[in-house]
Amino acid sequence: MPSYSTSEFKKGLKVQIEGDPYLMIECNFVKPGKGNALYKCKLRNLLRNTVLERTYKGGDSLDAADITEIAAQYLYRQGDMFVFMDNASYEQYELTAAQVDDAWKYIKEGTVCNMMLFNNNPISVTPPNHVILKIEYCEPAVRGNTATNLTKPVKLETGAEMLCPAFVEMGELIKIDTRTGEYIERAKE
């Protein structure tokens, strides 16, 4: 198994600890006086989303995690499973609701997501940064109001609910930033 030595440690490295894949989200080099080089790292578990704080000393190493990322198209939902297809190989993957996490709010049939595989098994999906979705239901717009600070709840075609400016109408398309979950603007498409 390939591994990374401390001199290669940096933010963004994907490593394996006790069988789980981790993303190095922080790595600080510290060295006391004439002492051992130390690497104080924060690592996010890519299966459980928990954060681990570990200190390594110069010369230590971590196994590389076999992580690949592919473009995968969302096909359909079957009970608690979400079915995706690898756009290159047409291979299908089933993910649990926990693995899909918040992504379900922003994906509809045909949405191409970034899927992360660990040892060739899917572990998570990330929707595109921006998506355009239809408002399935909301209260009628307040006439003449174009301020964005006045908001109301809307229900999207995916079934997710979010806050939008009060001027949007049922059936309209809107652009959403999936990283923050915020409304950006009305869309035409």
Next chain:
Amino acid sequence: MPREPEEARGDFRPTADWPLLRLRAELLKKLRRFFDERGFLEVETPILSADVVIDRHLDPFAVEVGDGGSRRTMWLQTSPEFAMKRLLAAGAEAIYQVAHVFRSGEQGRLHNPEFTMAEWYRRGDDLQAGMQLLGELAEALLGLGPAEPISYQQAFELYAGIDPHAADIAALAEVLARHGRSAPESLGPADRDSWLELVLVELVEPELGQSRPQILYDYPASQAALAQVRPGPPAVAERFELYVRGIELANGYHELLDPAVLRERNRTNNQLRLADGKPTLPEESRLLAAMDAGLPESSGVALGFDRLVMLSSRANEIADVLPFPFDRA
């Protein structure tokens, strides 16, 4: 989206801004004035040398020079220590140097593999005199008041609740665990100095020099490096370090004079380096020849000039005070 040409090639630019580069130049002038006023002679010694400090945790860059039969390895200096002590042995009274020095693999918020060191020695100085001079320099350059001495033992008792000269490894591991700090799994059960260093980094250093500069002194005898050991109990190394706002700024020694002791420490350090999987370094040097001929009593200090600029400006990382850090060098 294709990157703009300007953005793509932006790393030709300095990471330090102009006010910081001007402050850097000002501090360099102040530092020289401090030593000039006290009668120190500024010297320049080779940065590329056949000799190099042998320290378990310092990795010099090796440079291959010559070709054919004259091919040999020389070393970029990790500090100008050896050459400056050779000058002391040859009659220097008080000398200082501002030099670029190199340490392989040291890169982070407070480290750049190439950095600027101010180093000085004064004949006749003992531990007290060495600490006194360092304190005066800190006050002159930083203006944060006089430095307060605190012994290694006092600091460990105050901030970690343990006696560093008596605590065993189990006690050191326990105090770290109690404060919720993780220790490297690879830290050996016999490597007491590494455990002490971990407690220092995690629990002691962050507290040092917070209200005013502090000088940590009387290190464990096992961490003497090139300092004299004063017999105990407990025996302690006459070594001292200046801390400002939790940052280690300078390291000083009441200098070791006995060449037999240095030869023994060189052997020990090379054994430790081998055990750590590191290459050994040449044990004989012209410094040993100078010590054989007779080195006068002195104290010497090395100060990280880049960190001094950081602390004068509240820059957050060393790259903020360097025109071109290692990644843009």
